[in-house]
Amino acid sequence: MDDEEKEYFKNLENQTQELQSKNTQLTSALAASNYQSQEDKNLIEFQLDTSDMLSKIEHFLKGDYVSVDTEGSEVWKEQTDVTLILFNKYGVNSIMLIIGNYIDKNTMLSNYDDMRINEILADLGEELAKFIFCNYEKMGMDTEFKKTRYELTVITILHSIESAYRRAIGGSTSRELNSSRIFTQSDFKGSSPGIQISKKKFNLFKPRTW
Numbered sequence: 427m428d429d430e431e432k433e434y435f436k437n438l439e440n441q442t443q444e445l446q447s448k449n450t451q452l453t454s455a456l457a458a459s460n461y462q463s464q465e466d467k468n469l470i471e472f473q474l475d476t477s478d479m480l481s482k483i484e485h486f487l488k489g490d491y492v493s494v495d496t497e498g499s500e501v502w503k504e505q506t507d508v509t510l511i512l513f514n515k516y517g518v519n520s521i522m523l524i525i526g527n528y529i530d531k532n533t534m535l536s537n538y539d540d541m542r543i544n545e546i547l548a549d550l551g552e553e554l555a556k557f558i559f560c561n562y563e564k565m566g567m568d569t570e571f572k573k574t575r576y577e578l579t580v581i582t583i584l585h586s587i588e589s590a591y592r593r594a595i596g597g598s599t600s601r602e603l604n605s606s607r608i609f610t611q612s613d614f615k616g617s618s619p620g621i622q623i624s625k626k627k628f629n630l631f632k633p634r635t636w
Contacts, residue, residue, distance in 0.1 A: 487522070535597075
């Protein structure tokens, strides 16, 4: 083997090692990118999740209360005192059907100002109060004590709905999510080393350039 051949195989070995190193970097970069994408997805799902808010309202309407189980964790307990159960199944389902149209991710991703939010809450509060008032016996509010909690019930529901709308003032939630995704993507790009594969001029008669 002459010197030129030795040099050729040596360069070939170096190029192979370089490509292996770059492949390792690329694999790591792709893994980090997938992980970051999953993190972004989890963040968005968490910030737009309304299940906990809706669950609390439903338990409130049922008269349920928070207790502690044997392991020390907080859990919802079904109310056994019928005088504290404000609504029957029909009443709970009727109100939750209305609330579900206001507390959802579309609300939080919208763009509202204070005046519009106040208009929506005023309209909803008036119609919700009328609806309960006209159907309170059918909905389970069949005692004088339960009727005394009529206004408090409407106010509690409106405050919960307001908290969802407040997250949409000026499109704040949508803007925050977009900014977060842009930041994490920029941060990832800045922290990952660039992978560039050098190109050599091709020469059919020189195998080292293939």
